[in-house]
Every structure is written in structure tokens, then in C-alpha cells.
Amino acid sequence: MPCVATIGFFDGVHRGHQFLIGCVKQIARERDLSSVIITFPVHPRMVMQPGFQMPLLSTPAEKRQMLEAQGVDRIVELPFTMELSQYTAREFMVEVLQRRLHVDTLVIGYDHRFGHNRSEGFEDYRRYGEEIGMRVVHAEACVVDGVTVSSSAIRRFLCGGEVTVAAHCLGYEYYLEGTVVDGFKVGRKLGYPTANLHVEEAGKLVPADGVYAVRVAVGGETYAGMLNVGIRPTVNNGGRRSVEVHILHFSGNIYGAHMRITFVQRIRNEQKFDTLEALMEQLACDAEEVERLLLPRQADES
Secondary structure, three states: OEEEEEEOOOOOOOHHHHHHHHHHHHHHHHHOOEEEEEOOOHHHHHHHHHOOOOOOOHHHHHHHHHOOOOOOOOHHHHHHHHHHHOOHHHHHHHHHHHHHEEEEEEEOOOOOOOOOOOOOOOHHHHHHHHHHOOOEEEEEOOOOOEEEOOOOHHHHHOOOOOOOHHHHOOOOEEEEEEEEOOHHHHHOOOOOOOOOEOOOOOOOOOOOEEEEEEEEEEEOOOEEEEEEOOOOHHHOOOOOOEEEEEOOOOOOOOOEEEEEHHHHHHOOOOOOOOOHHHHHHHHHHHHHHHHHHHHHHHHHOO
């Protein structure tokens, strides 16, 4: 069946992707065709450059779930192979998009390029489309508060600890999921016991080191949390980066439980204190800040 389609990796399924997919659905309705998202299970660069690791905004399962929520008629996961990477843009349009997937109209993202040398742009794609009978539409960029939304821009924000800006571009607050594992138990001695998160997807991006106000979902309940990402220099963590959260007003054994941590706001940088007493004083201030940021919001939502 002929379709209107767009193609990309769609890491994070952010507001730019959502805007692009909205264009696909609108054109499909106008032309009485089905709407299709074509994506790759693995980023093409990771196939082309073995050993390259791209920090991901979404795991494959998360991405699939978010794409399904966009309400298109079909999602095609196209394995990206070395053979596929050798196709010219025109060959890809003919052999894959037209003959295999029956694309009638292709909606191209503002910065998207395909084909083995990636030197061709929209005008080339449009010309090839005219030659083979495929309509090619160029979608505009999605700009939020002066920021052109893209996966790479969102990665930069998260790597800089700017989780609120990243959330504005994503259209949702960034999160990590995983299992609660045993830790050093130093937080317990300081009066702030923590749950250490083992992130399920090793390739998922962990935001910059620092202290964050977060929401913690575990055991079917959601709590306010004070999260530390980093090496805990004051207590000599040995250089191993950890993701550990103190859940406010909570006590209980959750080792082995599944936990989701949603980033709301960065409070401060991770820093080394001269004494444990100074660290404890700062933790008390951090906890007060988390209370101020999150607990009134939780009360309003309940």
C-alpha cells in the first residue's frame, strides 16, 4: 500500500521528531495514504565505525514505545548493514523506499542526509524523486526558545547538566531506569542512605556529574529524591562513577527492585569537602532544596 514516510534514527523521539512525524500524519490524511516511520535499530555510525559508542537518549525498547505513541499506521525497523551503507541516495530511494516499502511521499527532516557519501541534500533528493515518481517534502526545523531541537543538541545539554533545557527540547523529562544494587553504604552513615542504580542500558547517556532533584519511581510509588552522579570525592569512592539517590521520607529494603529516576533540576556541581561534617551540612541544604522544588508539586498533583 502506498504510504507517506519519514526516515531516521529518532534517538529520544524529541519535539523535533514529533514535529516531523506530525507532518507525515497530516500529509497522509490529506492524500488518503498510510503513515509510516522508518527507523534503524542501531545507529548507522555504529555500523560504519566498529567500536564507536554513541551515548543514547533512549534504549531500543523506549524508542519503540515512544514511536508507537505517535499514532502512525506502521513502524518499519530497517536493519542498517554495510551493504545498505554502499547505496547511493538515488539507489536507496528506488530499491528500499520505493520498491520495498512503497513510499509515495517522503518527508525529509531539515538536517537529514542519506546515501553512502552523505554529500547530497534536499534538492538532490527532490530531483531524484521527480525522476522516479516520488514526492519529496522538506520539513522545517523545530525551534524551541531559539534552540534548534536535535538529538545532538539534547546530548550536549545533558552532558552539561542542563536537564531542564533538555526536557524542554525533549518534550518530557529525561530519565534513567535500572536495578537497585548494593553500594558502599557511606550515605547511611551520614544520615542519608542511598539506593545505587545500575542502569539497564549501558549505552544510555548519564547526565553530567552533580546533585539533582529527581523523582523516583519504585515499588509502584513515586517519591522525591536527591540524586548524586559522580565519584563522591569526599568519601574516596575510588574513581568509580555511580548513580545513587537518597529518597526523601522513605525507608525500606529495595535492593533488586526496578527503579526509574526522572531528572527535574540540577542543584549543584559535585564537589570535594574538607570534612564529612561539611558534606553533611551541604546534604542537609540539598535536601531542603529538593523539598522546596518537588514536594509542593507532588502535593498539587495528588
